[in-house]
Amino acid sequence: MTNTIQHADFLIIGAGMAGASCAYFLAPHGSVILLEREDQPGYHTTGRSAALYIESYGNAAIRALNRAGKPFFLNPPKGFAQDPILTPRGSLTIAEADQVDALEAAYAEQAATIKGLEIVEGQRLLDLFPAIDPEKTVRGLYDPNDMDMDVHALHWGFIRGMRDKGGKLVTDADVRGLTRSPDGWSVETRAGTFTAPVVINAAGAWADEIGKMAGAKPIGLVPKRRTAFTFDPPEGLDPDKLPAVVNVNEDWYVKPEAGRFMGSPADETPSLPTDAQPEDLDLAIAVDRIENATTLKVGRFHSRWAGLRSFVSDKTPVVGFEPGLEGFFWLAGQGGYGIQTSAGLGMTSAALARGAALPEEVSSQGLKASDLALDRPALANAVYFTG
Known part of the structure; x- marks a missing residue:
């Protein structure tokens, strides 16, 4: 571990599909550091996914995110990936x-x-x-x-695109502590200490543990x-x-x-x-x-x-700031839909994390920020899962 302190506008904990897609859409709007606990991103879940794009899969919120991201998957920006993200399967x-x-x-x-x-x-x-x-x-x-999704190309397209826009990926950065000061958040990892006014919790299965470190209430993940x-x-x-x-x-x-x-x-x-x-x-x-x-x-x-x-209990992602804990942002609970919702959820989380309205691609599908928020009724009595 080094003693170097690095600062960014946004720190994202977790470089799986959720964190990588959020970083991609955030990078044009501020400096981003993407922290990954393993020596490679996507080790635990993203890298073990064999995804299909099924537009009708999931509840109403998931289907709206699926539809919102489809144009991106079909026509990603030039240089995003060498091969198509979606290919016919049925x-x-x-x-x-x-x-x-x-x-x-x-x-x-x-x-x-x-x-x-x-x-x-x-x-x-x-x-x-x-x-x-x-x-x-x-x-x-x-x-x-229904179509096959190239998970590897999609994931690394997001990471590569983030880097091209000035973002940084840091691996072997297991979070050891989170503290809040008047100047923002300080995240201690084995790769060093990182500071930012906004911390985005995209830690997958570990998201409630990261939330607990920060003093947030559990979402019942x-x-x-x-x-x-x-x-x-x-x-x-x-x-x-x-x-x-x-x-x-x-x-x-x-x-x-x-x-x-x-x-x-x-x-x-x-x-x-x-x-x-x-x-x-x-x-x-x-x-x-x-x-x-x-x-x-x-x-x-x-x-x-x-x-x-x-x-979480209603199988809908949790996306938004923790009430009463300034600058702590949740991006968790993607369940089995994280790959096919990645573009829609990436642009959604990037907008909400910087205080902007939902992008037109998402709002036009009928999704509201309140559908993903922490104060929705389904999360009212969430507790820590203890096995």
Whole structure:
């Protein structure tokens, strides 16, 4: 640790997708330092995400953020990324005989707003995903609009863009203490001491712990473990030409991933903030569900991992200043939506952190700052999660 004191207009704690996107949109408006506790950004959650852009995914606030960021993803600024952020994939939600009513309800809810949404069965179902077991799966809901997201390109596009605008990334900067003085905030880390009038808490699963250091009230953040693995396809089946597949109950999914399949039990197991690792039981559950619903055989894992997705009670991000704690700003609770909301949430948090109104891209989608604020009713009785 050095004794150097560095100053900025904005200090952002956490260089995952949330912190990086906020830094990108803040950098044109003031000096930014992005602090990361690990030796590389995105280690705990962003780097373990295999994202789809699903415009209809999530609650009303999440869907508004999805829509607000879509133009950025489709047409990012020149030099932001070498390859497209979004590429066509499509998704197929499948149902067994006793799940058809749930599938029909999903179609009824989404059909009016999603162009091309299609109920499929029989040969059409097999054409879309030949590994469907027709003796079990009787109907599907196909959405051709869902797209793969290049998480690495997006994340580093934000970081690179921040740097190009004068921002700074500091790694190995685990926060040891936060203190408030009349001049602003002082953040002590193993990489040195940093000061700023505004501190943005984008620490992911650790956000409530950072808030506690600063003297803020908890927002009730609960990190939840999500397990995933990759495995080889059967001979003759090219995953890259197939849609992602999820059971209508959302208790497993399979997604093509670089010539292989990625599978998951779609678990949401509450966890303390930690370097999450896959549990043997979760892996076994996923394999059993996938092999029972399809003709795929997992065989052996090519890779396996787990990550934390952190939620508050209403599964809506918390974005705004802590009342009574001047200059302490929350950017937390993205849950399982952090990648696809990153552009919308980045421009939103950057505006609110500097005291500006929501950008037109966001407000035009019907989202209000109060929908994300700390004083919303859902957070009124939040407590610390203790495992």
